[in-house]
Amino acid sequence: MDEFWPVPDVLAYLSGSWRVRRSVRDLASGDEGEFSGTTVFSALTERGLLHAESGTFTWRGVSRPAERTLRFLPGAAPGTADVRFGDGRPFHELDLTSGHHVADHPCSADLYRGEFTVLDPDRWRTVWRVGGPAKDLVLSTDYVRVG
Numbered sequence: 001m002d003e004f005w006p007v008p009d010v011l012a013y014l015s016g017s018w019r020v021r022r023s024v025r026d027l028a029s030g031d032e033g034e035f036s037g038t039t040v041f042s043a044l045t046e047r048g049l050l051h052a053e054s055g056t057f058t059w060r061g062v063s064r065p066a067e068r069t070l071r072f073l074p075g076a077a078p079g080t081a082d083v084r085f086g087d088g089r090p091f092h093e094l095d096l097t098s099g100h101h102v103a104d105h106p107c108s109a110d111l112y113r114g115e116f117t118v119l120d121p122d123r124w125r126t127v128w129r130v131g132g133p134a135k136d137l138v139l140s141t142d143y144v145r146v147g
Contacts, residue, residue, distance in 0.1 A: 017145070037055015
């Protein structure tokens with residue numbers, strides 16, 4: 001990809017509903033899985049957005065419901081976000097003012113490195129590479145705005 005779609009305000013851009021498709025590859029075992037569902041970014045009582053994802057995750061031929069919640073709070077710089085887990089623990093910063101961002105999140109001895117790419121006003125992508133003694137994964141997620 002040669003160009004990114006700059007986003008002056010990540011919270012305004014993400015607000016609303018998105019269709020989600022995620023592929024999960026375990027590089028150590030060769031196993032592959034898939035998540036499909038929706039993510040809704042809705043206003044929090046305090047400033048920021050609640051990210052509520054729900055859908056179906058299929059792994060090794062078994063499908064089951066899956067969900068997660070994150071909080072996207074205003075970041076240190078205008079137009080950026082401070083992403084936190086549902087319980088408030090820090091996850092990563094997010095700055096899409098250039099349309100592209102790389103974030104790291106250490107988790108025990110593993111490292112999560114996320115690459116965020118805005119493709120246009122209604123499509124964005126994340127690719128998380130997880131490496132360490134416990135995990136060797138690639139998670140690629142495509143988001144398409146609903147409505």
